[in-house]
Amino acid sequence: MNTSVGARVSKVARNEFGVCLRSLRSKANLNLHGLAQKINSSPAWLSYLERGQRVPAWPLIESCIDAFKCEGIPITELNHFKLLAKGEIMRKIFDKKEVFTNSENSRP
Numbered sequence: 078m079n080t081s082v083g084a085r086v087s088k089v090a091r092n093e094f095g096v097c098l099r100s101l102r103s104k105a106n107l108n109l110h111g112l113a114q115k116i117n118s119s120p121a122w123l124s125y126l127e128r129g130q131r132v133p134a135w136p137l138i139e140s141c142i143d144a145f146k147c148e149g150i151p152i153t154e155l156n157h158f159k160l161l162a163k164g165e166i167m168r169k170i171f172d173k174k175e176v177f178t179n180s181e182n183s184r185p
Contacts, residue, residue, distance in 0.1 A: 091129035094161040098141070099127045101158055105148035115147075116140035132169040138162040 102112050102123075109120035118137060125131040142155050 095127040115144040
């Protein structure tokens, strides 16, 4: 996969995660400040996540899930949110890994 395609895939995935986060927040009748207060984060950070400009950390995802559970969001929606978050975190990990070609790893 060339870099520009990989970057587009990652951006689309982050946007999907962000849309899901915004949707759950809306269903929970929380604004950015309200959710930020419940999960001990900042409204600005949540806004970055919703716009696909940052990748979430797992403790923040767990805090969001707990907050949404308390607001009565169905478990099926929370599971979807969790899967999107895991995908984002995995993409972040693998984007940082150095990829070697066979010729670079071959022994003399």
